[in-house]
Amino acid sequence: MRLDPAPVSGAAAPRPAPVRRAGLMQRVGLALVRWREAGIVAAGMLLIVYFQSANAAFLSGDNVGNLVDYTATTAIIAATKRSSS
Numbered sequence: 001m002r003l004d005p006a007p008v009s010g011a012a013a014p015r016p017a018p019v020r021r022a023g024l025m026q027r028v029g030l031a032l033v034r035w036r037e038a039g040i041v042a043a044g045m046l047l048i049v050y051f052q053s054a055n056a057a058f059l060s061g062d063n064v065g066n067l068v069d070y071t072a073t074t075a076i077i078a079a080t081k082r083s084s085s
Helices: 024-034 036-054 061-084
Strands: none
Touching: 024 036
16 A cells, blocks of 8 residues: 655645535525425416416405315325325
């Protein structure tokens, strides 16, 4: 087994490369790839923005109440399926 010789005392040590922080969009993109539920949340937010722009009454109190009423059963079943598997 041969070891590398000791560095020459007059030689400068190499500088480490600067650490570059990822931008906001890159971090969001990585989160969407790494965390599966983040993609679902992003898709939901896009749907909300689309439907609100298509119909100004989409986020009204009455309509949100209707959405909650119709999705509650499905949400409860989905939560039970996830916890039992």
